[in-house]
Amino acid sequence: TPGAPPSADTIFNGGDLFTAANWTAGLPAGQTGIASVNGTGTGNQINPWISGGTLTVNGGAVLTLGEDLSCYGGTLIVTNAAITCGDDVFCDNGTLILDAGSAVRSADDWEANDHAGRIIVNGGTHSSGPNTDHNVGAQRTGTGIDFRGGTVIAGNFRFQANSISSVSGSAILTSAAPTTTFSDYSGNINFIPDWTGYWQVGSFGHGDWKTVLTSGSNITLDGNPIDSATFDTKFKVSPDGTTLSNAMPEPVVFGGLLFGLALLRR
Numbered sequence: 001t002p003g004a005p006p007s008a009d010t011i012f013n014g015g016d017l018f019t020a021a022n023w024t025a026g027l028p029a030g031q032t033g034i035a036s037v038n039g040t041g042t043g044n045q046i047n048p049w050i051s052g053g054t055l056t057v058n059g060g061a062v063l064t065l066g067e068d069l070s071c072y073g074g075t076l077i078v079t080n081a082a083i084t085c086g087d088d089v090f091c092d093n094g095t096l097i098l099d100a101g102s103a104v105r106s107a108d109d110w111e112a113n114d115h116a117g118r119i120i121v122n123g124g125t126h127s128s129g130p131n132t133d134h135n136v137g138a139q140r141t142g143t144g145i146d147f148r149g150g151t152v153i154a155g156n157f158r159f160q161a162n163s164i165s166s167v168s169g170s171a172i173l174t175s176a177a178p179t180t181t182f183s184d185y186s187g188n189i190n191f192i193p194d195w196t197g198y199w200q201v202g203s204f205g206h207g208d209w210k211t212v213l214t215s216g217s218n219i220t221l222d223g224n225p226i227d228s229a230t231f232d233t234k235f236k237v238s239p240d241g242t243t244l245s246n247a248m249p250e251p252v253v254f255g256g257l258l259f260g261l262a263l264l265r266r
Helices: 208-214 228-234 254-265
Strands: 040-043 048-050 054-057 062-065 069-071 075-078 082-085 089-092 095-098 103-106 110-114 118-121 125-127 135-138 144-147 151-154 156-159 164-167 172-175 181-184 188-191 198-200 219-221 235-237 243-246
Touching: 089 095, 089 103, 110 118, 110 144, 135 144, 135 151, 135 164, 208 219, 208 228, 208 235, 228 235
Parallel strands: 040 062, 048 069, 054 075, 062 082, 069 089, 075 095, 082 103, 089 110, 095 118, 103 125, 110 135, 118 144, 125 151, 135 156, 144 164, 151 172, 156 181, 164 188, 172 198, 188 219
Antiparallel strands: 198 243, 235 243
């Protein structure tokens, strides 16, 4: 009936999601529907979470996975929900959208890893594992992450050749430890001028950020390669060398303008 609330044809009672006996009326039919999750879920198997269509996890759901959170096609949207993985967060040939209130944490890698997989971070707080072999980034041609907001914490950053990523809005990228590295920046990373967040790499020192941003044409500001002069005028780096941010224009002092106008009138 149009406008009627959704109803469940079969209800999941717990256990293995793919076992028919764990549903009141057998496995769900292969058609579009709405799944409501209320409580804490656990899993200890490797399965694609989604391979087509769109799945939204929200409503304060708390999910603990023994292995990967894997998107192999389709779109997975996480908002106001927490997912903790015993291994990797991977997006392969699909889209993972992380909105405000979300928290997606992995014990290992946190990456767009193949077949044009894309992660879009609009908000929330997310993390890879804490060690330097625990990666946040994009692995292969056409994959990428759009950092638009929220916070992403990494053990290592890597954006491999021909990946396509962007940094904009209030996005914060930061380190799990002072040892955090940036092992691969051969991929395409575009900084958008509206960016108000920061990017911190714990192991960086004086000059490292300038080397990363000016070493090739693959890292850009608003689509344009960054040379030394552009870096010096458009970006700023913390005194310890670890943190990059946008060099915002100095605020205009209104009182000073009034004083100048008064002098002109005289």
